[in-house]
Amino acid sequence: MGDYSIWVLDYAAVKTFPQSVMLYGPQYHGVRNLPYAYVLIKGRGEVMLVDTGYDHQQYGKYLADLYGVSNWHSPADVLGECGVTPEDITHVFITHAHFDHMGGLDLFPNATFYIQKRELDKWIWALTLGPEFRFLVGAADPADIMKATRLARDGRMVVVDGDREDVIPGIDLHLAADTHTYGSMYVTVRNDGARDSADSWIFAGDLIYTYDNLTGLDTNDPYLVPIGLAVGSQSNLLFASAEMLKAVGGDHRRVVPVHEDRLKDTFPSRATANGLHVVELTLATGEPSRVG
Amino acid sequence: MSLPDPLLRYSVDAKPVHDLLRRALIQLAGFQLKRLVADRPGLCSYEPVEAARSALSEAAECLRSLGSPSGAVHHRSHLQAAAAALQRAVAAALSRHDRDGSDLFRHLEDAERQMRSVSRALPGFGPVDFGQACCAAHMRLPDASALQCSG
Ligand SMILES: [Zn+2]
Numbered sequence: 001m002g003d004y005s006i007w008v009l010d011y012a013a014v015k016t017f018p019q020s021v022m023l024y025g026p027q028y029h030g031v032r033n034l035p036y037a038y039v040l041i042k043g044r045g046e047v048m049l050v051d052t053g054y055d056h057q058q059y060g061k062y063l064a065d066l067y068g069v070s071n072w073h074s075p076a077d078v079l080g081e082c083g084v085t086p087e088d089i090t091h092v093f094i095t096h097a098h099f100d101h102m103g104g105l106d107l108f109p110n111a112t113f114y115i116q117k118r119e120l121d122k123w124i125w126a127l128t129l130g131p132e133f134r135f136l137v138g139a140a141d142p143a144d145i146m147k148a149t150r151l152a153r154d155g156r157m158v159v160v161d162g163d164r165e166d167v168i169p170g171i172d173l174h175l176a177a178d179t180h181t182y183g184s185m186y187v188t189v190r191n192d193g194a195r196d197s198a199d200s201w202i203f204a205g206d207l208i209y210t211y212d213n214l215t216g217l218d219t220n221d222p223y224l225v226p227i228g229l230a231v232g233s234q235s236n237l238l239f240a241s242a243e244m245l246k247a248v249g250g251d252h253r254r255v256v257p258v259h260e261d262r263l264k265d266t267f268p269s270r271a272t273a274n275g276l277h278v279v280e281l282t283l284a285t286g287e288p289s290r291v292g
Numbered sequence: 293m294s295l296p297d298p299l300l301r302y303s304v305d306a307k308p309v310h311d312l313l314r315r316a317l318i319q320l321a322g323f324q325l326k327r328l329v330a331d332r333p334g335l336c337s338y339e340p341v342e343a344a345r346s347a348l349s350e351a352a353e354c355l356r357s358l359g360s361p362s363g364a365v366h367h368r369s370h371l372q373a374a375a376a377a378l379q380r381a382v383a384a385a386l387s388r389h390d391r392d393g394s395d396l397f398r399h400l401e402d403a404e405r406q407m408r409s410v411s412r413a414l415p416g417f418g419p420v421d422f423g424q425a426c427c428a429a430h431m432r433l434p435d436a437s438a439l440q441c442s443g
Contacts, residue, residue: 117329120326120329124340125322127322143404145321145322146400149397149400152325152329153393157328
């Protein structure tokens with residue numbers, strides 16, 4: 001058993017998400033269900049999240065309607081499934097500045113937030129470009145800048161410049177520059193605490209949308225396939241994927257894409273009364289199962 | 293039922309003003325954010341403040357020539373109030389007396405509130421321009437009878 005218990009909690013979904021965005025190439029292969037989710041990491045006295053979700057009460061609802069998001073539920077409801085409240089959250093690692101990952105900055109009143117400097121700098125820069133460049137800020141909500149500014153004023157926004165080891169014991173942050181976004185970050189949990197860990201989990205943000213990005217669609221001859229949405233390059237996405245896979249010893253199930261609908265079939269899970277899912281990746285000593 | 297013509301005309305003319313104000317708000321908030329998280333805030337570039345200032349003077353010019361048909365008066369007043377708050381924010385950003393940025397922040401919050409009211413006062417004035425985006429293909433202007441300012 002490791003130091004941390006980890007769950008993936010979906011909080012909404014896009015029922016008909018184009019497969020061509022999840023996986024570069026198959027332009028005419030229809031749609032998939034795309035859960036929106038965040039990751040709950042609990043242990044060593046900390047309660048942490050990878051990403052925040054977004055706030056449906058505010059402008060997020062408008063964006064969500066545009067993107068066809070349904071069945072949104074609040075962090076109080078979603079975290080409650082694991083006996084945690086939004087007030088309990090101590091640290092949040094923001095993988096990138098898209099509204100479904102960062103739009104909930106003001107929902108966790110006691111948390112400190114971590115984001116890559118490059119993501120912040122380039123996001124602000126791109127938001128000020130002319131409307132002809134709005135592809136670069138698709139899925140970004142400008143209101144999040146004011147939320148981030150409020151947090152920075154209160155000393156609750158930590159800007160990370162590149163890789164940082166042991167930001168919390170056993171947890172590392174990595175920059176994947178110019179990939180899905182300019183400063184996307186992935187989070188490694190070394191659950192045995194060892195530097196050369198045999199029990200690593202990686203939370204990939206949107207560097208991958210599905211396990212298929214790590215295996216391709218040919219199970220007999222696996223290969224890396226980038227996602228179909230990058231402001232950086234497909235090459236950078238592939239190299240980031242290879243790096244993540246290497247860090248988990250090639251076990252692709254441990255490079256976790258929160259938007260993967262099959263997580264619930266890959267790990268122990270349960271459906272909630274709201275039609276959402278609790279996916280239990282691992283339990284620390286003494287932590288009761290939330291899916292049993 | 294579609295929007296009455298003068299209101300539609302107003303919406304078209306007000307769009308660039310809204311875009312300029314939105315951009316100025318982002319520039320100033322971005323400046324403040326970078327200053328807050330910087331190791332050496334004194335070294336932060338004032339380029340975004342200058343960009344915001346020039347966006348605001350352009351917006352002021354457009355605002356002067358912007359009509360005010362009935363049904364748009366409320367919207368226009370919020371645009372104007374947002375512009376004024378952003379002007380105060382620029383002054384605060386350049387002021388030597390606002391080292392901790394608290395005045396700047398207060399004016400930005402005021403501008404943000406006004407911009408939110410702008411969004412609610414007429415359709416098509418959200419903080420992000422999705423006009424041409426494929427994900428917004430189903431968007432349309434609602435009936436004029438549904439237009440109400442709640443802010
Ligand atoms: Zn994303």
